[in-house]
Amino acid sequence: MKLNLFSKISIKTLLFFCFFGISLSANENIEEKVKKLTLELRCMTCQNQSVYDSDADFSNDIKNLVKNKFEEGESEYEIKKFLAERYGEYILFRPFFNYNNLFLWGFPFILLTISLFFLIFKTRKK
Amino acid sequence: MNRLILISPLIILFVICLFVLIYLVSGKNPNKPPSALLNKDTPLFKSVSLYDDKTFINNESIKNKKVLINFFASWCTPCKVEHPLIFELANENPDLYILGFNHKDKKEDAKKYLKDDGDPYNFVGIDSDGLIALEFGVFGLPETFLINEDGKIIYKYMGPLTEKIIKDEIESLL
Structure with a gap:
């Protein structure tokens, strides 16, 4: 063509x-x-x-x-x-998320968990 | 008393945080972070001589030598401050191979600078595009590295060398 x-x-x-x-x-x-x-x-x-x-x-x-x-x-x-x-x-x-920075990445979650436990403990007591 | 027990986890947490913070911050200058290359192999480099376009230097050339690498430029004022100290190091340590990397400079300016102030280097390599500096993690001039015979970076200093730095930190490594 x-x-x-x-x-x-x-x-x-x-x-x-x-x-x-x-x-x-x-x-x-x-x-x-x-x-x-x-x-x-x-x-x-x-x-x-x-x-x-x-x-x-x-x-x-x-x-x-x-x-x-x-x-x-x-x-x-x-x-x-x-x-x-x-x-x-x-x-x-x-x-990076690695062994050296584990604390850095994990700390907010640790803090959140402790706070939740604290909150539950306190509300239960009330 | 009950209240104290209740808030004790928070107090403990606060104390832990405080210790961690003190540990992280103590003795660290955010403007001069420690070099990530310490105790690691010298990055690969190849550079042409400032004086002769046909002469090159690379990792192989400094094999089995104790080397002091100094990044400098003619436009860098702090480099001029430490320049006489490089001479002192060269005179007092004849076995030390002193390699200068002329960073982002004009050839003529660099040559004039080394002619006027003297050339303490065994070899002056050109780093015109700054790529060698990037390989070495350099972010400001002058910067000095000490390489041992195994090719590992054993020391790095950011900023102009001083008598005190040489006496306290470098001499023991030479």
Whole structure:
């Protein structure tokens, strides 16, 4: 089947926009992922600012690093692990759930349980 | 009395929390968190010499050597403060290999700085994009690391070195 010139141009234009759209959406996707992750990272040279919100040299380096690693196909967890191995979990606003942080994660629940027992005990007595 | 017994769990809890808080906060400076790389292997790096584009340094080059790694730049004022101390370390410890990483600097500026103030380093590697610094967990200049013969990071100091720091913390490790 022979395509006329108009059809050929139409197909090529359609394909171009498809690829352009896919590439744009992939870029947007990475930008979103970078934003989400860097919002969870502490700027080590600022006071109570996330890497995303900071314009410090350190933060810009981390933003570039995160972007490059996402582009290389690394996952959010892998990037967080890479940074925590070098800067400590201090760089993470939300530390990993592991043996070292068990108390940190578990304490609110311990507090809640004790408070509930205390409340039940007191209301029963009344 | 009954009331006291009733609130005793809360008092105990409060005391525990207080001790935990004191333990967590004591002796820790939030601006200088301990390095996560202490007692770990030196991160992989490869850097070109400031003076010769054909000469490189990497982990293999510092194998079986005690190495002091210093991140510096010509634009970093605190680096200038500690610069004479790097000379002292070099003079007093001839076996110590001193590796400087010139961080995010212009080549000409770095060369001029080392010409004017002297070059205490055995090798000056370029870290123009800051990637080596990121590998080492550096977030401000100057930063100094001490690597033992096994390639493990045994010491890290953030900020300019002082006579006191060298005497109290570094000398015993050399």
